[in-house]
Amino acid sequence: MSNNAMVSRVENDRVLVLERVFSAPRELVYRMFKEPEHLKHWWGPRGWELTVCNIDFRPGGIWHYCMKCMDENQGTFYGMESWGKGVYKDIAEPETIAFTDYFSDAEGNSNDEMPATEVTVEFIDLGGKTKLVNRSEYVSAEALQSVMDMGMLQGITETWDRLEERLNEVK
Numbered sequence: 001m002s003n004n005a006m007v008s009r010v011e012n013d014r015v016l017v018l019e020r021v022f023s024a025p026r027e028l029v030y031r032m033f034k035e036p037e038h039l040k041h042w043w044g045p046r047g048w049e050l051t052v053c054n055i056d057f058r059p060g061g062i063w064h065y066c067m068k069c070m071d072e073n074q075g076t077f078y079g080m081e082s083w084g085k086g087v088y089k090d091i092a093e094p095e096t097i098a099f100t101d102y103f104s105d106a107e108g109n110s111n112d113e114m115p116a117t118e119v120t121v122e123f124i125d126l127g128g129k130t131k132l133v134n135r136s137e138y139v140s141a142e143a144l145q146s147v148m149d150m151g152m153l154q155g156i157t158e159t160w161d162r163l164e165e166r167l168n169e170v171k
Contacts, residue, residue, distance in 0.1 A: 013141040024167040029130040030094035042162035045155040047071025115143040
C-alpha cells in the first residue's frame with residue numbers, strides 16, 4: 001500500500017473532494033485519463049474491467065464505457081455490467097479535465113433515474129510528482145449520500161491504487 005493515501009472531504013454538503021499525490025510526472029498522469037489503452041488498465045475497483053472504452057477527447061466529446069465484474073469472489077456482483085457516459089466540458093492539457101458523468105446503457109442513453117455528476121479533475125505539478133484533485137458536484141446532499149452508501153469511497157480508493165500501479169508499470 002502506498003504512503004500516498006487518498007484524502008476526502010465534503011464541501012457545501014454536496015461536493016466530494018478527493019486528493020492524492022502520485023509519484024509520476026503530471027503529463028503522464030494526465031495521459032492516464034485521456035487514452036483508452038491506459039484507462040482500460042486501471043479504471044474501476046479491483047476485480048472489475050473496462051470491456052468497452054470509447055473516448056472522443058475534446059469539449060463536447062463523449063466517453064462511453066462499460067465496467068464488468070470479472071472476480072468470482074465478489075459474489076452477486078460477478079458478471080455484472082455497469083455502463084457510464086462522460087460528456088467533456090472543458091479540457092486544459094495537462095492541468096484540468098471537466099466533464100458531466102452519467103449512468104447510461106449500452107447504447108449511451110443516460111439513465112435519468114440516477115443523478116448526473118459534475119466532475120473536475122485537476123492535475124497539480126509537484127516537480128516529478130502529481131497531486132490529483134477530483135471534485136464531484138452532486139445535485140443534492142442526498143444524491144451524494146446515496147453514492148457514498150453504495151461504497152463509492154472504497155471503489156475510488158481501489159481505482160486510484162490501480163492507477164498508481166499502472167503509473168509504476170509505464171514510467
